[in-house]
Amino acid sequence: MKSLRVGSGKWRGKEISAPDEISGHQNFTNSLIKKAIFSLIDSRLSSWDVRAQDCLFCDYFSGSGQIAAEAYSLDFARILIYELDQDRFGKLLRLFKGLQNVKLFRKDATKHVLKWDVDSEKAYVFYLDPPYTYWSETPDRMKQMIENLYEHCKTLSAPSIILCQIPEHQKADKIWAEVPYKEREYGSHSLIETVFEM
Known part of the structure; x- marks a missing residue:
């Protein structure tokens, strides 16, 4: 089985098992995208004069x-993880076992997007990498989730960023029609x- 590696921070080099392909697709974030994700986050936090901690x-x-592991490795203060698949959730429990600042939810993120308590964080980072079918077969599901999340960001007393990975040039304009x-x-x-x- 392929393995992924944490790229930076205190867990740098740590191996994480890659999930199996789904319908011929590699269902994990490649290193180029992962680097871009955290570069964007770092740039945004710097502009707000806020640390990951x-x-x-x-x-x-x-x-x-692997994305949550990268965030943990970079010392984010609190990490929330959503995964509905039972097998994957079990692997996540083992990966993050005993870590006090990591909380896992075996939930459908589109239905439980806001099921957590606001604390004293100075900024919020939301990362989404939904299954391919959420773009092609149930785009309204993603549209509603993103709109709810964006409206929630308006209620927070700190800046926030939503990042979403889109596979293979799926169209984003309709899903983000109501959100800048x-x-x-x-x-x-x-x-x-x-x-x-x-």
């Missing part, structure tokens, strides 16, 4: 857990960035 990181549709966003392309994938600043 003072931020919440929420990983919806966590899968292998910026799209960046990285090979066959894109990253959507939505920001709410105080």
Whole structure:
């Protein structure tokens, strides 16, 4: 089985099992996209003069857990992880066992997007990498989730960023029709960035 590695921070080099392919797709974030994700986050936090140690990181549709592991390795203050698949959730429990600042939810993120308590974080990072079918077969599900999350960001007393990975040039314009966003392309994938600043 393939393995993924944490790229930076205190867990640098740590191996994480890659999930199996689904319908011929490699169902994990490649190193180029992962680097871009955390570069965007770092740039945004710097512009807010906020450290990762003072931020919440929420990983919806966590899968292998490599993005959450990277966030933990970079010392984010609190990490929330959502994964519905039972087998993957079990692996996530083992990966993050005993870590006090990591909380896992075996939930459908589209139905439980806001099921957590606001604390004293100085900024909020929300990362989404949903299954491919959420774009092609149930786009309304994602549209509603993103709109709810963006409206929630408006209620927070700190700045926030929503990042979403889009596979293989799926169309984003309808899903983000009601939310301001910026799209960046990285090979066959894109990253959507939505920001709410105080």
